[in-house]
Structure formats: C-alpha cells, structure tokens
Amino acid sequence: MVLVVAAALYDQQGRVLLAQRPEGKSMAGLWEFPGGKVEAGETPEQALVRELEEELGIRVDENSLKPITFASFGYPDFHLLMPLFGCECWEGDLHPREGQSFAWVSPQDLHTYPAPAADIPLFDVLSGKTSDSE
Numbered sequence: 004m005v006l007v008v009a010a011a012l013y014d015q016q017g018r019v020l021l022a023q024r025p026e027g028k029s030m031a032g033l034w035e036f037p038g039g040k041v042e043a044g045e046t047p048e049q050a051l052v053r054e055l056e057e058e059l060g061i062r063v064d065e066n067s068l069k070p071i072t073f074a075s076f077g078y079p080d081f082h083l084l085m086p087l088f089g090c091e092c093w094e095g096d097l098h099p100r101e102g103q104s105f106a107w108v109s110p111q112d113l114h115t116y117p118a119p120a121a122d123i124p125l126f127d128v129l130s131g132k133t134s135d136s137e
C-alpha cells in the first residue's frame with residue numbers, strides 16, 4: 004500500500020488547483036492534486052508541506068491544512084491511500100517546479116479534466132455530487 008498525501012488549494016474565487024503530470028512520469032498528462040508520497044518518519048501534514056514547497060514553491064503552515072476526505076483505490080500494481088487536505092492560504096507565488104501545467108478549476112468542472120481513477124470520487128466530494136444526484 005502506498006500512502007500519498009494531496010492538497011486541494013483554493014483561490015479566492017473558490018476554484019481548485021489541478022496540476023498536469025509531466026511527460027516521463029507514470030500517468031503522464033492526467034490532472035491531479037499537488038502532493039506526493041509520505042516518506043518514512045513524516046506525518047502526512049509534514050509530507051504535504053514539503054511536497055507543496057518542492058512542486059509549487061509555496062510555503063504552507065500545517066495549521067492551514069484542513070482534512071476533507073480520502074481516496075482508497077486499487078491500481079493494478081499498488082493500492083493507493085490518499086488523504087486530501089483543503090488549503091486556502093499559503094505564502095509565495097505558484098511556480099511549476101517540475102514542469103507541470105496548472106489549471107484553476109471550478110469544483111463543478113473538475114470532471115472535465117482527465118484524472119487518475121482514484122481522483123474521481125474526490126472530484127465528486129469537492130463538487131458536492133452525491134449518489135442521489137447522479
């Protein structure tokens with residue numbers, strides 16, 4: 004099982020940041036939440052603060068990370084467990100430090116972006132979609 008932690012960064016219009024996985028990585032071209040694997044000895048919050056600095060060049064206080072939901076998804080080669088934290092404040096401007104493209108997306112439009120299968124239930128949560136409303 005692989006523990007990955009991810010962030011839904013919100014701008015002032017309530018849009019969410021998606022990043023496109025660059026060429027050369029697994030699942031290249033798909034849009035996902037910034038984040039990455041939790042390393043040995045890290046809490047999920049510490050890992051997310053580190054990843055956001057490494058990937059986007061922003062500084063986030065752990066206290067600004069609010070748990071939203073999680074993904075638990077079986078890929079053919081590993082099982083992903085991924086808590087998703089919301090974050091509305093950070094320091095610094097976003098820079099694609101790993102060559103990613105960025106998109107600020109209204110929650111109801113998240114489904115129009117091709118994404119890893121594990122993310123689809125997370126898009127449902129963020130857009131307020133329930134099984135009753137399908």
Ligand SMILES: Nc1nc2c([nH]c(=O)n2[C@@H]2O[C@H](COP(=O)(O)OP(=O)(O)OP(=O)(O)O)[C@@H](O)[C@H]2O)c(=O)[nH]1
Nearest residue numbers: 007009028029030035036037038039040083119121122
């Ligand atoms: N950051 C992030 N990773 C996700 C999301 N959804 C999802 O399935 N993943 C998967 O979780 C893993 C995160 O790994 P990572 O981003 O730290 O590492 P990486 O690019 O080096 O991955 P790789 O070793 O698979 O190439 C990847 O397999 C990625 O495809 C998501 O929304 N955000």
